[in-house]
Amino acid sequence: DIQMTQSPSSLSASVGDRVTITCRASQDISNSLAWYQQKPGKAPKFLLYAASRLESGVPSRFSGSGSGTDYTLTISSLEPEDFATYYCQQYYNIPRTFGQGTKVEIK
Amino acid sequence: QVQLQQSGPGLVKPSQTLSLTCAISGDSVSSNSAAWNWIRQSPSRGLEWLGRTYYRSKWYNEYAASVKSRITINPDTSKNQFSLQLNSVTPEDTAVYYCARALTGTYAFDIWGQGTMVTVSS
Numbered sequence: 001d002i003q004m005t006q007s008p009s010s011l012s013a014s015v016g017d018r019v020t021i022t023c024r025a026s027q028d029i030s031n032s033l034a035w036y037q038q039k040p041g042k043a044p045k046f047l048l049y050a051a052s053r054l055e056s057g058v059p060s061r062f063s064g065s066g067s068g069t070d071y072t073l074t075i076s077s078l079e080p081e082d083f084a085t086y087y088c089q090q091y092y093n094i095p096r097t098f099g100q101g102t103k104v105e106i107k
Numbered sequence: 108q109v110q111l112q113q114s115g116p117g118l119v120k121p122s123q124t125l126s127l128t129c130a131i132s133g134d135s136v137s138s139n140s141a142a143w144n145w146i147r148q149s150p151s152r153g154l155e156w157l158g159r160t161y162y163r164s165k166w167y168n169e170y171a172a173s174v175k176s177r178i179t180i181n182p183d184t185s186k187n188q189f190s191l192q193l194n195s196v197t198p199e200d201t202a203v204y205y206c207a208r209a210l211t212g213t214y215a216f217d218i219w220g221q222g223t224m225v226t227v228s229s
Contacts, residue, residue, distance in 0.1 A: 101153065
């Protein structure tokens with residue numbers, strides 16, 4: 001199975017801050033990476049796929065980049081509704097696997 | 108728009124079978140461009156993909172190795188839904204269970220059910 005490792009596990013930030021979350025795969029996943037946002041008590045919400053393609057309706061302050069084994073999710077300017085937990089997930093092969101999550105908290 | 112509605116019991120006794128159903132609206136379980144998945148989430152295991160069913164001229168199923176001996180995912184074309192059965196459950200199977208769609212093209216889980224908290228306890 002492909003292991004997905006996110007860093008940091010949590011971070012504190014203020015509204016307006018730029019935030020970057022990193023996801024590392026245990027092998028090359030050829031940009032087969034998605035990002036999700038999850039708020040307490042809710043299902044994950046799909047944000048990006050193919051490492052950098054924004055899902056329809058997702059604000060442009062979210063962006064993704066990376067290649068090979070290393071990927072990042074960037075929020076250019078944090079809004080109050082962005083405080084949540086973020087997960088990466090590879091779909092390069094079966095089984096699909098997720099990172100352990102990065103909790104973005106209010107400073 | 109596409110919606111997934113989950114149903115099933117929230118409490119299952121150890122050694123019994125966990126059964127959940129995911130009803131699809133706005134899409135078809137027989138779609139040639141979708142796969143229908145079950146995913147669970149617990150504090151100890153995080154988000155864990157369990158398996159999927161999909162139709163590409165015939166039905167296919169794929170399961171995670173961790174549950175392969177105990178899991179069955181079945182499509183029900185007459186009701187446009189799919190189901191999860193997990194046999195011989197233990198307290199380690201306590202989790203929030205989600206159904207989710209993945210489309211060919213994006214391959215990510217773009218639509219999720221509301222989640223069902225399942226507790227395994229006597």
